[in-house]
Amino acid sequence: MSEQRIKHIVEALLMAAGKPLSLDQLLAVFGDGEKPERDELRAALAELQQDYAERGLELIEVASGYRIQVRQDMEPWVSRLTEDKPARYSRALLETLALVAYRQPITRGEIEDIRGVSVSTSIMKTLQEREWVRIVGHRDVPGRPAMYGTTKQFLDYFNLKGLDDLPTLMELRDIDTINAELELGLPGEAMPGEHLESGEGAEPDDTDEPRVVQVAVDTSEAGGNSETLH
């Protein structure tokens, strides 16, 4: 059996094995008449190592034998291949966020009153860690509960210039029609990207700018605005 042939067989074996193979394990697959010397096997392994030198693969020796693996510097690309779908927020979290947005400043107790169920601490924590919600004060009642409000990051993420860009309660009541329009371009995945991209330029200033003036203008073109969002 030629050196080339041995090398190719060894490569195929290591590729297919999916685990390290020892010299003995490699030897064992060769039939009686064709068994290479151990040195020949070692030479084949060394040559493979050479072959991979410039590539995205490497042949390494670990405790239990030889293994072909993808080089660490390929990680960014390979990882993107297996990128897990980002987790989704629970309905409870979204409702809590919505209530903070619409009813701020609002305490956790008030949110619970409206939702009819308790709001977990982790939800409030998540919303604050995401920097969409912050404590804006404390209500002057026993226990001095924190009052929550939305942040600028919240507006940025949803590509809103101000809260007035959100539909009013009255419009919200009729949201089904809006929703049907949105549904078309929906599938949830393309959207966030758009938000991010368009969000970059949307709120370039940190100043307390004439926010309200903008709002006034925006109200008049609310329809057009939500369309570009979706």
Add this chain to the structure above:
Amino acid sequence: MSEQRIKHIVEALLMAAGKPLSLDQLLAVFGDGEKPERDELRAALAELQQDYAERGLELIEVASGYRIQVRQDMEPWVSRLTEDKPARYSRALLETLALVAYRQPITRGEIEDIRGVSVSTSIMKTLQEREWVRIVGHRDVPGRPAMYGTTKQFLDYFNLKGLDDLPTLMELRDIDTINAELELGLPGEAMPGEHLESGEGAEPDDTDEPRVVQVAVDTSEAGGNSETLH
């Protein structure tokens, strides 16, 4: 990004994936600034194909994309690596699969009509569990029987790019033409001969075949043997 670099990334991706990746999936892992053209990707794939030409690996295109795999001629060594024999499938299952592949969409009743026997539920279940066959609809007749079709996974598993790659079906011959042939003295010998070549189990002879011995051999070295059969 250099051509070499693209090629190495593509190789690493296909190696790490261990399953077919489409052009789109490959493209998706490149960041915005570095995304190659589709033609560049194709060129990289073609080059890899070249690189593997002499080796125990191959890069092939199947239904769901490109896949790097260990070549068939490496089978003797690779299969000795593991104790597990590859699954073998009964004639009943293979005939059912063939009917679905060539006649899709097809109902179980139609399969039974052609095979002349009932098709067991377990066969349909196995085919679906293997994801080779799936329900593609229901025939609009009483009982609304399910219609079956093959999947991309079926094509992938059998190293096929599309249904067109399946071997062509034997021709149906007309009784009138054969009658004419018979009268011309064109014997029914040609046909059985063909069967012989294709290793078909037609058993055209009356010899004492060591048929059973063969079966025994088959069982012991399933993989290699079934290969040589065809």
Add this chain to the structure above:
Amino acid sequence: MTDTAPPTEPAPQQTEMPFAYVQGEAVTTLPKDLYIPPDALEVFLEAFEGPLDLLLYLIKRQNLDILDIPIAEITRQYMEYIDLMKELRLELAAEYLVMAAMLAEIKSRMLLPRPVEAEDEEDPRAELIRRLQEYERFKQAAEDIDGIPRMERDTFPVNVEAPEKQVIAKPPEVSLQELLIAAKEAMTRAEMFSHHHVQMEPLSVRERMSLVLSRVGSGEFTSFTELFKTEEGRMGVVVALLAVLELIKESLIELVQSEPFAPIYIKAAGSAATIEEVPQAAGQS
């Protein structure tokens, strides 16, 4: 495969079933004729995929073309198998009996003298031949498919370790309408769409309320006038004023004025700051 074995494969080779062994003994030959060791018969018959398969076997064994079936002979042989099965009280699949009936019918039609004028009458074998051929095609196709190189048997997936993934937990993405749907549902449940609530409440006021609150949140006094910015225009001033009024109404802030016409300050309700702490510097603005 051994050299002595011609490439003719046994027709009834069912792969999962070692029909080679009958009660521990290998049966080394396939029956040349109809004699089948009784013990082997059951196994032998199981190797057929049904009556069409058995018929094909009978036809091919005689080196005959499907299209030229000697019906009488094939029917006789077929019936002998059926009888054998009966003798052994094998459970006979209905399909085999149906086929027997079909063969008998064809045979009887073939035996009847054919009137000359009925020349274009269809060959009684036609339907059987059609079915046999159709079955044979797929029997062949099944073998062809079995012969295609397939993964795990002939070709193998590569299984190369990928580099360790750097975990960057990406926070979930939320679309605006997901948020709005959640809002609507929460509001619906709380019946906040009643007329009382559905009034023109500018959300900018609510927003400003949060802003004002967080500004006075430190517990120190804030100058009332600082809450208004002329750059915001009239609308801005109105929104700020509404926000402050709403906050006072909800007792979230307190207004403080040490004497008439003195600067007005606000502080968070309940904060410890007292009027003595009113910053003098701020008061001069």
